[in-house]
Amino acid sequence: VASARVKDKVPVEREAEKAPEPELPYEDVLERIEDKLLDGLSPAEPRAVSHAPDENDHLSDYEPSDDDGSAPVGGATVQTAPEPAPGHLATARTVPDRSFLERDHSLRRPCRFEALPRKNQLVEYCCEDDSEIGLAAANHRVDCLRSEWLKDVQGVSSVQKEAEGLRSNQTWDDDSVRPLWQLRKESKESGQKIKVAELLRLCGIKHFELGPQHHRYKGRIVYRGDYVTDASGNQVYFEDTATTPTGLVGLGVTLWYGLRPGHSTSCSDCVQAYLQASIGEGTWVVIPPELWVPSWHQRFPAGTKLVVQLRKSLYGHPESGRRWQLFLERHLRELCGTECPEYPSNWIFRQNGKTLILNVYVDDLTLSGPTELHQQFWHELRSRVKLDPEVYVESGDKGCRILGRHHSLLRETPQGTSPSTCEFDMCSYAAQLVDFYCEVAGVTKDKLRNSPSPCYPENQLT
DSSP states (O other): OEEEETTTTEEEEOOSOOOOOOOOOHHHHHHHHHHHHHTTOOTTOOOOOOOOOOTTSTTOOOOOOTTTOOOOBTTBOOOOOOOOOTTOOOOSOOOOOHHHHHTTGGGSOOOEEEEOSSTTOEEEESOOSHHHHHHHOOOSEEEOOHHHHTTOHHHHHHHHHHHHHHHHTTOEEEEEEEEHHHHHHHHHHHOOOOEEEEEEEEEEEETTTSOGGGOEEEEEEEEOTTOEEOTTSOEEOOOOOOOOOOOHHHHHHHHHHTTSTTEEEEEEEBTTSGGGSBOOTTEEEEEOGGGOOTTHHHHSOTTOOEEEEEOBOOTTOTTHHHHHHHHHHHHHHHTTOEEOSSSTTEEEEEETTEEEEEEEETTEEEEEEEHHHHHHHHHHHHTTSOBOOOEEOOBGGGOEEETTEEEEEEOSSOTTSSOOEEEEEOHHHHHHHHHHHHHHHTOOGGGSOOOSOSOOOGGGOO
16 A cells, blocks of 8 residues: 655555554564564565754654654664663664665575674675675774663763863854744845854764663764755755865875985874865854753753854865865965965975975874974964874884884884885784684684785786
8 A cells, every 4th residue: 555654745655554563672673683684675675764954844853753663864764773771771773775785686696694692783785885894883882862861861961061172162153042933034134144054963872782881972063065955945065176176195105205315204184174264255044952051951942953154164065175275275375385286185395495395184183393393383283273292203112103004114224224014014903804704704723824925916816
């Protein structure tokens, strides 16, 4: 029987209404999910609905409805497990929609899923691309529905702590608070364009697969850049913006330059990089009730949508990455830096006849050049940009990690007399892969055999 879901305005074909099924224990739900995935999600898959916002329900929280148990995540169709018992936050419950597994099904191997020995985890084998891995596995963090963490003291506290950090950074202006209807009225009367979006509050539990004593609640607040409206409630679209981070070739040249006699390489990370850059005027965000300033509860009636002006480039804004890059470039030019046209995000600084090379990958900075110039350079840049203390690439374990790779020096002669050798070490990453394989396969490391090389000749793969 074909019917249309009036509430979500999404036509769905489904069978005639049946009596609601009783809630099952989580272990049974996990087993059912695994069986459906192993079967390729048969056409009998029940009640999976995609919810897309329209002009009549913009700036809403899109809570999961009680009748279907589905909740939109990033625009994908998902099916959620039954509500957990009181006091117990939900676990990994997301199931991809049928189109995910049926895409080019005739040309590819069917996906196979298995449950890990530990509870609340799913791992997908024979993945064809990263998007499938992202949908299938949630090994390190369990995301909670908003309706769940709002009922948990630690969940609310973690999100409020994140908001306090953003407020201390002056990310938005609480003094500009006003009801949404008033802001839209003022915009229409003055003719000034505005852009309004909600704050997406996220709460996750790290190390959920371990015991409760290891659980760590982590709150995140980002800008809902997927749905921005103007004074009339119409959706606003942004022009495509692109950033130009460095590549591995540019990083390799920078590291080589630091190996010359009398030279060194040092690294530093920018602290909350995006939040250091300002956002354009006319950008407003809706503050949810759980993040209201205490005085607002007396000034405004309950249920009022309150908005404040956004000052900093909050994560999630379509222009945040580009604005951070322009912010950093402006300060590097103030230090008389020149960007290499052939290698974007690689900068040359000349001081007293000597040269420094700075490699920039978003918020990771790598500097190479004469050792005596490093400290002064970082001091001048730190007066303009918030940076972590610099770390030098040294020998042994005293090296530093750049883009997930450990770098250390190997010197055969005393320092300063001849070029050195830089060693790249990713052993920890390889060890993690082995541990992950042993956990999934249910074997111990002593059962694994040694291999002369992790790579096979290409002619054996064809």
